Amino acid sequence: MPNPGGDGEAAAGGADTCPRCGTGVEPGDGFCEECGAPLLGQPEPVRDPAAAPRAVATPYPWQPPAAATPRPCVECGFDEIGADGYCQRCGTRQPAARDHVELDVPGLGAASDKGLRHTRNEDAMAVLRADAGVIAVVSDGVSSSPCPDDASRAAADAGAGVLGERLAAGDDPETATKRAVERAAADVAALAESESHAPACTYVSALVGDGTVTVGWVGDSRAYWLPADPEAVPPVREGGPPEGAPAELGAAALLTEDDSWAGRMVAWGVMTEQEAQADAKAHVLTGWLGADAGALDPKVRTYAPTGPGAVVVCSDGLWNYLPEAETLRAAAPDAVTDPRGTAAALVRRALDMGGHDNVTVVVVPFPPPAQPTGERQR
Amino acid sequence: MSDGPDFSVRIDQNRYLPEGGQDVHAIVTVTAEGSEPNSGPGRITAEGPAAGPDAAEVIIIDTSGSMTGPGDKIGAAKRAAQAAIDTLRDGVNFAIIAGANTARMVYPNMRRLVPVTDRSRAEAKAAVRLLTPDGGTAIGQWLRLADAMLGQHPQAIRHAILLTDGKNQHERPEVLDATLGACAGHFVCDCRGVGTDWSVPELRKVASALLGSVDLIANPDDLEADFRAMAQTSMGKAVADVALRVWIPQGARLRFVKQVLPTVEDLTGKRTDSGPQSGDYPTGAWGDETRDYHICVEVPPGDVGREMRAAWVKVVASGPAGEEVRASGNVLAEWTADEAMSTQINPHVAQYTGQEELAEAIQEGLAARRDGDVDTATTRLGRAVALAHETGNEGTARLLSRVVDVIDVESGTVRLKPKVAQADEMSLDTRSTRTVRTRGRAEPAGSGPDAPPQAGPPGSPAGGR
Numbered sequence: 001m002p003n004p005g006g007d008g009e010a011a012a013g014g015a016d017t018c019p020r021c022g023t024g025v026e027p028g029d030g031f032c033e034e035c036g037a038p039l040l041g042q043p044e045p046v047r048d049p050a051a052a053p054r055a056v057a058t059p060y061p062w063q064p065p066a067a068a069t070p071r072p073c074v075e076c077g078f079d080e081i082g083a084d085g086y087c088q089r090c091g092t093r094q095p096a097a098r099d100h101v102e103l104d105v106p107g108l109g110a111a112s113d114k115g116l117r118h119t120r121n122e123d124a125m126a127v128l129r130a131d132a133g134v135i136a137v138v139s140d141g142v143s144s145s146p147c148p149d150d151a152s153r154a155a156a157d158a159g160a161g162v163l164g165e166r167l168a169a170g171d172d173p174e175t176a177t178k179r180a181v182e183r184a185a186a187d188v189a190a191l192a193e194s195e196s197h198a199p200a201c202t203y204v205s206a207l208v209g210d211g212t213v214t215v216g217w218v219g220d221s222r223a224y225w226l227p228a229d230p231e232a233v234p235p236v237r238e239g240g241p242p243e244g245a246p247a248e249l250g251a252a253a254l255l256t257e258d259d260s261w262a263g264r265m266v267a268w269g270v271m272t273e274q275e276a277q278a279d280a281k282a283h284v285l286t287g288w289l290g291a292d293a294g295a296l297d298p299k300v301r302t303y304a305p306t307g308p309g310a311v312v313v314c315s316d317g318l319w320n321y322l323p324e325a326e327t328l329r330a331a332a333p334d335a336v337t338d339p340r341g342t343a344a345a346l347v348r349r350a351l352d353m354g355g356h357d358n359v360t361v362v363v364v365p366f367p368p369p370a371q372p373t374g375e376r377q378r
Numbered sequence: 379m380s381d382g383p384d385f386s387v388r389i390d391q392n393r394y395l396p397e398g399g400q401d402v403h404a405i406v407t408v409t410a411e412g413s414e415p416n417s418g419p420g421r422i423t424a425e426g427p428a429a430g431p432d433a434a435e436v437i438i439i440d441t442s443g444s445m446t447g448p449g450d451k452i453g454a455a456k457r458a459a460q461a462a463i464d465t466l467r468d469g470v471n472f473a474i475i476a477g478a479n480t481a482r483m484v485y486p487n488m489r490r491l492v493p494v495t496d497r498s499r500a501e502a503k504a505a506v507r508l509l510t511p512d513g514g515t516a517i518g519q520w521l522r523l524a525d526a527m528l529g530q531h532p533q534a535i536r537h538a539i540l541l542t543d544g545k546n547q548h549e550r551p552e553v554l555d556a557t558l559g560a561c562a563g564h565f566v567c568d569c570r571g572v573g574t575d576w577s578v579p580e581l582r583k584v585a586s587a588l589l590g591s592v593d594l595i596a597n598p599d600d601l602e603a604d605f606r607a608m609a610q611t612s613m614g615k616a617v618a619d620v621a622l623r624v625w626i627p628q629g630a631r632l633r634f635v636k637q638v639l640p641t642v643e644d645l646t647g648k649r650t651d652s653g654p655q656s657g658d659y660p661t662g663a664w665g666d667e668t669r670d671y672h673i674c675v676e677v678p679p680g681d682v683g684r685e686m687r688a689a690w691v692k693v694v695a696s697g698p699a700g701e702e703v704r705a706s707g708n709v710l711a712e713w714t715a716d717e718a719m720s721t722q723i724n725p726h727v728a729q730y731t732g733q734e735e736l737a738e739a740i741q742e743g744l745a746a747r748r749d750g751d752v753d754t755a756t757t758r759l760g761r762a763v764a765l766a767h768e769t770g771n772e773g774t775a776r777l778l779s780r781v782v783d784v785i786d787v788e789s790g791t792v793r794l795k796p797k798v799a800q801a802d803e804m805s806l807d808t809r810s811t812r813t814v815r816t817r818g819r820a821e822p823a824g825s826g827p828d829a830p831p832q833a834g835p836p837g838s839p840a841g842g843r
Contacts, residue, residue: 076628
C-alpha cells in the first residue's frame with residue numbers, strides 16, 4: 001500500500017502530473033483538479049493488504065480479479081459459457097461479478113448481493129483503512145434513475161477515497177466526512193447527461209476510529225451500533241454529555257436518520273417508526289445524490305462508544321427486514337468476533353426473508369482492528 | 379462474402395415469466411437495408427452486362443385451353459409476360475415456359491437460361507406473342523422444368539413467376555406435392571391466379587412451399603402492372619438463401635416459427651437441423667425489406683430470479699463461400715414473483731397473435747361456407763371481423779365486408795351475405811394471410827418491460843442484454 005499522503009510524500013513515481021490528463025498537480029493532491037482522476041499517494045481502499053504497492057490508485061473493489069478462470073455453468077455445469085454470459089447448453093445467464101460480492105478484508109466484513117427480485121446489483125460499497133481508523137461507505141442506486149449502478153459505484157469510491165485523503169491531510173473526522181459527501185455528490189452529478197437523465201443514489205459513510213465513530217449520510221442507507229455486551233444499556237450521566245462532546249453509545253442503536261418520508265415523519269414525532277414504515281410513501285427519498293437532487297444537505301454525527309462493539313453500515317435491502325437496532329444485534333451475535341461471517345450471514349438473512357432489494361452490509365468492529373503487519377503503525 | 383444488404387434483428391417480447399411459466403413469445407423483426415441493386419430495364423454499361431447480383435428468372439405462363447375464356451386472359455397474360463421481360467435487368471439469365479399438360483419452352487428453344495440483352499428481350503417477346511392456348515393444367519410439370527433450368531445457376535438469386543387460371547386437373551395431387559418437396563429451397567416462386575376458376579388453397583400451397591406470394595388478379599387487364607411489379611421486386615433482391623437459425627436451450631422445445639409480416643406463413647415444418655440445439659428456417663431471397671417473425675419457445679421452468687437465453691436467433695446467409703451470420707438477437711426469459719411484470723403481454727406479440735388467428739378464422743370460415751356449414755362460417759367470419767378491427771387490419775376488414783354483413787364490429791356479430799361474387803370470396807381467401815405492421819412500432823421500448831433492440835452489423839452478433 002502506498003503511504004497515506006499525510007507526510008506530503010508521494011508514492012512510487014511521484015505525482016507531478018496527472019496520469020490521465022497530464023495536468024500539473026501538487027504532491028499532496030488526492031485528485032486531479034482538472035479531470036478528477038485519482039492521484040498517487042492517497043490511501044487506497046483495502047483489497048488485499050498483502051499485495052504489493054500499486055502505482056495508481058484505482059479504488060474499485062467491485063472489479064473482479066483480472067482473467068478469472070472460466071467457471072462452469074451455475075445451473076447445469078456445462079463448461080462452455082459464451083462471451084455474453086449465457087451457458088451454451090442450457091441458456092442460463094451466469095451471475096455478473098457484481099451480483100454477489102464479499103470483500104476479502106482482514107478484521108472486518110463486507111458483503112453485497114443483488115437480491116432475488118432485481119436483475120442487477122445497484123448497491124456499491126467501499127472499505128478503506130486510514131490512519132484515523134476504518135472507513136466504510138455504502139451507496140444504493142435509485143432504481144428509478146438511469147444507470148443507478150454507476151451512480152452508487154462512483155459515490156462509494158469517491159466517498160471512501162476523499163474521506164481517507166482528507167483525514168490524512170489533517171481534517172477532523174466530521175469535516176472529512178462532509179468533504180467526502182460533497183465529492184461523492186459532485187461525482188454522481190457529473191454522470192448526468194441532462195437534468196432528465198440524472199443517475200442518483202444514497203450515501204452513508206462510517207469512520208470507525210479508536211475512540212469515536214463518525215457517520216455521514218444522504219438518503220436512507222443506514223449505520224447501526226451493536227454493542228459486544230448484549231446487556232449494555234444507554235449510558236446515564238447526570239445532565240447528559242458535556243457540551244460539544246460526542247453522544248455516548250451503550251445499547252444497540254440506529255446512528256442515522258433516514259432522509260425519507262418515513263424518516264421525516266418519525267423525526268417530527270408525527271408517527272412511530274412502525275406507523276411510518278407501513279405507509280406506501282415510507283421509502284420516498286427526501287435526500288439523495290444526483291444532478292437533480294437540489295441543495296446538498298449531508299447529516300454528520302459523531303458518537304463515543306462506551307465499550308467494544310461493531311458498526312454495521314447497510315442498504316435498505318437489509319434494514320427493511322431488520323429495522324430495529326436490537327433485532328439486528330440479536331441477528332448478529334458474533335459481529336465483533338466474526339465480522340466477516342456476520343456480513344455474509346446478514347446478507348443471507350435478507351435473502352431468506354424475501355430478498356426484495358439489493359442488499360449490502362459492512363461490519364466494522366469497534367475499536368477497529370489493528371493494522372496488519374507490514375503496514376505503517378501509528 | 380459480406381456483399382448485399384446489412385441485416386439487423388430486433389426482438390420485442392416480455393421476458394418475464396411467472397413462477398412455473400414456460401412459454402416465451404417474441405416478435406423477431408429482421409430488416410435488410412443498404413443493398414444497391416440495379417433496377418430498371420435497359421441498363422447497359424461499357425463493361426457489358428450490368429453489375430448487380432447474379433439473378434435467374436423463369437416466367438411460367440398457363441397456356442391451357444381455358445385461357446381463351448372471357449376477358450382475353452391469354453392476351454393479358456402475353457402483355458404481362460412482355461412487361462416482365464422488359465423489366466429484367468441486362469445480364470440476368472432468363473427463360474419463358476408455356477404450361478399445359480406438359481411444360482414447353484417458349485424462349486429460348488433449348489432447356490436452359492440465356493442472358494438478357496436487347497436482342498434476347500426482343501426475341502422472347504416475339505415468341506410470347508405467338509402463344510396459343512391448348513390442353514390442360516399440370517403445374518408440377520411446369521415447376522420441374524423451371525427447377526431443372528434454375529438449378530444450373532446455383533449461385534444466382536433464383537426466382538420464378540407462375541401464372542395460372544385453372545385447377546391442377548391433369549396431375550394427381552401427390553405428384554404436385556412430390557414436385558413441391560423436390561423444388562423447395564431451390565427457387566422462390568410467386569404465384570398468380572387470373573380469373574376465378576383456380577383453387578386458392580392449391581396455389582397457396584405452391585407459393586408457400588416455394589416461399590413466394592400468392593394473389594388473385596380478377597381483372598386480366600391488371601396482370602401487366604402486377605407482373606412488372608413482381609419482376610421489379612425480384613430484381614431488387616440482393617441476397618439469396620437467407621435462413622433464420624434458431625438456437626434453443628437444452629430441454630426446451632421450439633413450438634413454432636411463423637413469419638407474420640408481410641404475410642402469415644408458418645415455417646415450423648420447414649426446419650432443417652443445423653446443430654445439436656439449433657435449426658434453420660428458410661426465408662428465401664432478400665432485398666431492402668423488413669419481415670417480422672413470431673417465435674414461441676417452451677423452456678423448462680426455472681426458479682424466480684433466474685435469467686436465461688430462451689432462444690438465440692441468427693440471420694444466416696449462405697452462398698458459394700459458405701454461410702455467414704449477418705445479425706443476431708436474444709430472446710430472453712426471466713422468472714419473477716412480480717405478477718405485474720409477468721402478466722403483461724407485449725403489444726407486438728398480442729397484435730400478431732391476433733392477425734395469425736385472423737388468417738385462420740377467415741380460411742376456416744370460408745371453407746365452412748363452401749361446405750354449407752352456415753353456423754361455423756358465421757362464427758368464424760364474425761370472429762375475423764372482430765380481429766381485423768382489433769388489430770387495425772383495414773384491408774382485410776374491407777374484404778370481409780363484401781362477404782358478410784357486419785351487425786356489430788366489436789363483438790364480431792355478422793350475417794353471411796346471401797350472394798357473394800366469386801372474386802370477392804377468392805380475394806378474401808387469398809389475402810387472408812396479409813398482415814399490417816403493429817401500431818406504435820416507432821416508439822422505442824414502448825412495450826413495457828421488454829428487451830432492448832438488438833441489432834448488429836453483418837457478422838457481429840448483437841448478443842448481450
